[in-house]
Amino acid sequence: MTYAFTPADVAFLRSPAGVSALASVASLPLTPASYLADVATARRLLGDRTGPVLETVLLRRKAVSKVDDPGAWLLTDSALQQATPAPVARLRARRFAGRAVHDVTCSVGVDLAALVATADRCVGSDLDPVRLAMARHNVPGATLVRADALHPVTRGTAVFADPARRDSTGRRTWRPADFLPPLDGLARAWPGADLAVKCAPGMDFGVLPWPGEVELVSLEGHVREACVWTGSLATAGRRATVLRSGSPEWTVTDAEPDDCPVREPGEWLVDPEGAVVRAGLVRQYAARHGLGQLDERIAYLTGDEPPPGTRAFRVLEHGHYSEKALRQTLRRRAIGRLEILVRGLDVDPNTLRPRLKLTGPDEATAVLTRIGRTPTAFLCRAVRS
CATH class of the missing domain: 3.30.2130 (VC0802-like)
Structure with a gap:
């Protein structure tokens, strides 16, 4: 079972006492061999504050592949699971350079942090008060409001969304209508907006008639995500982008020639x-x-x-x-x-x-x-x- 954070937990973790508590637990090894003894030590030091502090330390250790400087972040387990890896978030944020952008499902702010670095102005919104409180800590440069992604609270902004892709039982879903918020609902809620929506790579994009571009992204040899783009954000019909440490980023699109032969095996x-x-x-x-x-x-x-x-x-x-x-x-x-x-x-x-x-x-x-x-x-x- 994962810990269920409350707004009071977030307030404590952001306080000087919380920062000190996090540092004390972060010094524990928390390995499989030492875990029970380390938890007992944390309980002796922190009492009823042990849950949020211990969970935060463990999540920060898991977040190394997802965010820059994970030791400074506040996270929930489900938010971390869905979070975009930092190199992919930075790649996507480049298309929003110099624009006003609204992240309508900002969660704890992983994508928002990348957008703040490139966009002219950033607004983040979410319905979950705990995640919003964490985002305020994680991304101090953004304006944050509590709002439903399907009920616009901004005008004239480019829009980014990362819908939840798990059903009520926690199982992964591939049907766009089951995403939260549903993809067609996002398109209807933001008519005429330049829209980018992060999607599951394995979904059938043919059921979505409205995207101008579908982009698939590989990171370190694995397909990590897809994004659909509309309006002026779309620059090709289909795009594949490859990110790998130590190698230049590269991309290929459907605008390029496709005249390759079927041939006998070569070397x-x-x-x-x-x-x-x-x-x-x-x-x-x-x-x-x-x-x-x-x-x-x-x-x-x-x-x-x-x-x-x-x-x-x-x-x-x-x-x-x-x-x-x-x-x-x-x-x-x-x-x-x-x-x-x-x-x-x-x-x-x-x-x-x-x-x-x-x-x-x-x-x-x-x-x-x-x-x-x-x-x-x-x-x-x-x-x-």
């Missing part, structure tokens, strides 16, 4: 970033980098040179896939460690791996797919180009 296989695949931009990405498709319905690409900064697979050999043939190849090459990638075939890597009876000092990647109707196996070396 390399390339598995495009998830955002590129989810956005339906595999052909545009391939055309940009001189790659071809193995099959027009499969996202694996092939070529004689991989794109820079991409994890690609140098082909060692390939042929018709069968479990027996793959097992023989792996034994012949003394492969004892194997990454298995599958697309277009009904194969479960976790079920297949123990049946392959891997043994030997070497390692490789098996890419299992189909070319036309032919199941095909590629044995490869993974390389970061």
Whole structure:
């Protein structure tokens, strides 16, 4: 069970006594081995203030991947789970540069903090008084009001929304009508406004006729979120943006050429970033980098040179896939460690791996797919180009 914060808890955590209490608990290791003893220490020091202080310290430790300077933030568990990672929030905030913007579901202020850094003026609103109180602490540069996202309290602003995507039981929902607030309701509530709405990457965007652009974002190799844009905020029909530490940010859109051939396997296989695949931009990405498709319905690409900064697979050999043939190849090459990638075939890597009876000092990647109707196996070396 997570702790349910009250407005009084937030007021205490913001006070000098609360700051001191947080510092004292933050010094405890709170590891699995020490947790019970550490909680007993916290209770001895703080009494009935233990709950909000301990929960805040634990949430700050979890928030490292989500916010800058997490040791200064006030958070709730559910707000942290839904929060946008800071690099993605900064990416999105750039489109609002120099504008007046209203974050109509500001929660504890993660997206609002990024918007404040780029926008000319920021308003944040939410219905939850606890989250609003936390946002006042977290984002002192914004104007904050308690308001319903479906009942506008500003005019002439660009609008950002991050609806809740879990139902009353806490289960994730993919239906836009079940979001809180629902997506079509947001579009009706803000007619004519330049609107950006954070969405679940796995939803069917075809059911939304009103967005001008759908953007998918990958962060550190994982598809983290989608955003739909309207009005002047929309700059393409579909966009994939890729963020990875140590590499330049890049993006591909449906405005680019998509003339990539279906060709015979080359020296390399390339598995495009998830955002590129989810956005339906595999052909545009391939055309940009001189790659071809193995099959027009499969996202694996092939070529004689991989794109820079991409994890690609140098082909060692390939042929018709069968479990027996793959097992023989792996034994012949003394492969004892194997990454298995599958697309277009009904194969479960976790079920297949123990049946392959891997043994030997070497390692490789098996890419299992189909070319036309032919199941095909590629044995490869993974390389970061």
